[in-house]
Amino acid sequence: MGSLSIRNVVKRFGPVQVLKGINIEAQDGEFLILVGPSGCGKSTLLNMIAGLDTITSGEIAIGGRIVNDLSPKDRDIAMVFQSYALYPNMSVRNNISFGLKIRKVPKEKQDEIVAGVAKTLQMEPLLERMPSQLSGGQRQRVAMGRALARNPMLFLFDEPLSNLDAKLRVEMRTEIKLLHERLKATIVYVTHDQIEAMTLGDRIAVMKDGEVRQLASPQEVYDNPADLFVASFIGSPSMNFIRCPVVAENGTVGVQLHEGAETFVMPAPGAGQEALRGWAGKDVIVGIRPEQITDRSPWSGENPHVVSRSAKIEVVQPTGPDTLVLIHLNGTPVTCRVHPEAAPHPGESMSLMFDLSKLVFFDPQSEKRIS
Amino acid sequence: MAEPYRTQTAGSQLIGRTVIYTLLILFALYYLMPLFVMVTTSLKTLDDIRGGNLVALPREISFDAWAKAWGAACTGVFCGGLKGNFMNSVNFVVPAVIISTLVGAFNGYVLTMWRFKGSDVLFTGLLIGCFIPFQVVLLPMAQTLGWLGIANSIPGLIFVHVVYGLAFTTLFFRNFYVTVPAELTKAARIDGAGFFTIFWRIILPLSPPIIVVCVIWQFTQIWNDFLFGVVFSSGQRQPITVALNNLVNTSTGVKEYNVDMAGAIIAALPTLFVYVVAGKYFLRGLTAGAVKG
Numbered sequence: 001m002g003s004l005s006i007r008n009v010v011k012r013f014g015p016v017q018v019l020k021g022i023n024i025e026a027q028d029g030e031f032l033i034l035v036g037p038s039g040c041g042k043s044t045l046l047n048m049i050a051g052l053d054t055i056t057s058g059e060i061a062i063g064g065r066i067v068n069d070l071s072p073k074d075r076d077i078a079m080v081f082q083s084y085a086l087y088p089n090m091s092v093r094n095n096i097s098f099g100l101k102i103r104k105v106p107k108e109k110q111d112e113i114v115a116g117v118a119k120t121l122q123m124e125p126l127l128e129r130m131p132s133q134l135s136g137g138q139r140q141r142v143a144m145g146r147a148l149a150r151n152p153m154l155f156l157f158d159e160p161l162s163n164l165d166a167k168l169r170v171e172m173r174t175e176i177k178l179l180h181e182r183l184k185a186t187i188v189y190v191t192h193d194q195i196e197a198m199t200l201g202d203r204i205a206v207m208k209d210g211e212v213r214q215l216a217s218p219q220e221v222y223d224n225p226a227d228l229f230v231a232s233f234i235g236s237p238s239m240n241f242i243r244c245p246v247v248a249e250n251g252t253v254g255v256q257l258h259e260g261a262e263t264f265v266m267p268a269p270g271a272g273q274e275a276l277r278g279w280a281g282k283d284v285i286v287g288i289r290p291e292q293i294t295d296r297s298p299w300s301g302e303n304p305h306v307v308s309r310s311a312k313i314e315v316v317q318p319t320g321p322d323t324l325v326l327i328h329l330n331g332t333p334v335t336c337r338v339h340p341e342a343a344p345h346p347g348e349s350m351s352l353m354f355d356l357s358k359l360v361f362f363d364p365q366s367e368k369r370i371s
Numbered sequence: 372m373a374e375p376y377r378t379q380t381a382g383s384q385l386i387g388r389t390v391i392y393t394l395l396i397l398f399a400l401y402y403l404m405p406l407f408v409m410v411t412t413s414l415k416t417l418d419d420i421r422g423g424n425l426v427a428l429p430r431e432i433s434f435d436a437w438a439k440a441w442g443a444a445c446t447g448v449f450c451g452g453l454k455g456n457f458m459n460s461v462n463f464v465v466p467a468v469i470i471s472t473l474v475g476a477f478n479g480y481v482l483t484m485w486r487f488k489g490s491d492v493l494f495t496g497l498l499i500g501c502f503i504p505f506q507v508v509l510l511p512m513a514q515t516l517g518w519l520g521i522a523n524s525i526p527g528l529i530f531v532h533v534v535y536g537l538a539f540t541t542l543f544f545r546n547f548y549v550t551v552p553a554e555l556t557k558a559a560r561i562d563g564a565g566f567f568t569i570f571w572r573i574i575l576p577l578s579p580p581i582i583v584v585c586v587i588w589q590f591t592q593i594w595n596d597f598l599f600g601v602v603f604s605s606g607q608r609q610p611i612t613v614a615l616n617n618l619v620n621t622s623t624g625v626k627e628y629n630v631d632m633a634g635a636i637i638a639a640l641p642t643l644f645v646y647v648v649a650g651k652y653f654l655r656g657l658t659a660g661a662v663k664g
Contacts, residue, residue, distance in 0.1 A: 052557050073563035085554035089576035098572075099562035146562075 003028040003186040009058035020210040029184045035197040036207035078147035079156040084139040086131040093127040157189040228367035240334045246279040275371035287360040293336035305357035413632035436629035446617040456614035467532035475540020483548040500538030547581040583652035
């Protein structure tokens with residue numbers, strides 16, 4: 001039995017359906033990410049799990065117990081908020097122990113728990129300070145401490161790192177991941193940042209318009225996106241999408257591309273052959289990630305899926321470890337990731353290796369994955 | 372061509388400062404003039420007032436006028452001074468300020484942290500209350516006080532001022548609490564705190580700046596109120612503002628300017644006191660909503 005079960009949950013605000021039947025099962029100790037653009041319903045869903053928002057229909061169960069009608073305090077959860085939500089009039093110690101006090105935990109036990117939490121998060125020297133005397137990162141740590149003190153069945157994180165600067169965000173990300181590995185706690189984590197989603201999650205639920213578009217492991221979501229939206233949302237720089245006709249030649253199916261005046265066919269990978277056959281003569285959208293178009297073969301040996309093509313470079317963007325170069329295929333700008341040393345000047349041509357083994361194809365109408 | 376950038380010289384800065392301070396001092400003196408006249412007149416004897424001029428200092432300082440205004444001045448047939456009325460004012464102003472502030476805080480808390488269907492409409496309705504002139508509510512209020520059986524009494528005055536002040540206090544607290552992140556309440560709910568616990572332990576401790584604003588505002592309004600006082604009380608139950616008016620307008624015998632002035636200062640002292648004590652918090656509270664600390 002899952003530690004968290006969301007079954008067919010619907011949320012309606014008046015006539016507007018914000019969540020359209022969500023189904024998610026999270027196992028004990030799982031780190032589940034809810035990711036999606038603003039307004040996709042991810043925070044609403046989290047609030048519903050917490051009991052801060054009512055459920056229009058469907059069921060939410062925590063640890064096998066249906067919690068639809070339980071108030072937040074009875075759900076055995078703890079939550080970390082984006083704005084930290086520390087009580088400004090209380091010291092760090094009292095912030096952490098407030099929930100314990102309310103629940104009438106004996107004083108000695110409270111002290112013991114606070115000491116334990118402070119040790120785990122390495123913030124013993126901060127205990128007597130007020131929240132206003134803390135930096136953003138320290139506040140976030142206290143907010144996590146407050147959640148830890150309760151030792152709940154389920155932790156909820158609502159974009160906890162969004163208010164931190166970029167460097168601190170990366171540090172805290174590592175810390176949260178470490179914490180999860182140490183506690184083996186079940187965590188539901190809401191973010192709009194796909195990198196956070198990829199790095200932290202055991203599984204990612206990619207949401208849009210009140211629906212879960214895909215629920216899978218980070219690698220699976222990255223390599224095998226369920227539809228065009230998931231493919232474009234996950235990954236930075238984002239996947240390239242090229243609309244092109246499907247052609248069949250000598251028994252193999254491929255997609256026809258043109259670069260400038262030159263036309264060529266790229267064969268679909270083995271798995272895509274069968275699915276794509278029916279599309280011959282029609283247009284599909286091909287998805288290829290920037291790192292699959294590079295200056296040299298990713299594999300040192302001979303890879304039958306790698307095709308070499310020369311293309312005119314229009315824009316060069318160095319990022320440090322890699323340089324992004326822009327070419328045009330079928331009139332669409334396409335980003336490629338090359339080694340900095342190999343990057344030419346804009347306007348020059350260079351030879352690029354296309355790794356076709358991970359090509360994905362989408363139906364241009366439904367935007368669903370074909371293969 | 373751009374002109375060369377001119378910097379201020381030390382000399383021109385000094386002149387500027389001098390002009391500013393001279394003007395400020397002049398205005399301060401101008402506004403302090405009435406107070407000066409009041410204080411000096413109240414300390415003069417009647418002969419001194421008749422013989423000297425308005426702004427002259429007293430020839431000898433005498434507190435007789437103060438003693439008379441406090442304990443022996445006559446309004447109509449009653450010659451007990453303003454003492455009783457002063458205590459009347461204290462007796463209804465203090466509870467009215469405390470009750471209206473607390474209820475306002477509570478209203479603000481509910482209207483921001485526990486929104487319900489129609490809470491915005493309710494708030495708008497309350498806002499309209501701020502714009503209703505005193506005179507409009509006189510008759511219905513008299514009727515209501517009669518029904519409640521508290522007409523012409525201290526509790527009656529408390530009731531009137533609490534009801535009339537609620538619109539303002541609710542507005543103050545509501546606008547202060549919208550700057551408090553709603554996540555604070557959510558966190559407290561998850562921590563297990565209930566409706567009243569959150570109010571007492573989390574929200575109210577955040578409120579001193581706005582409480583001070585509210586108390587000053589309400590105290591000044593209620594203490595200085597004349598209309599409700601004159602309409603809803605009579606005789607020995609009148610607040611000091613009404614009694615002062617009666618004292619000054621008593622037209623029998625000699626006009627005792629020194630007693631009038633002493634009485635006026637006595638009537639004004641409590642508000643002055645509140646401003647001096649809480650003044651710095653007042654400014655801080657007024658700007659608290661605008662600039663998040």
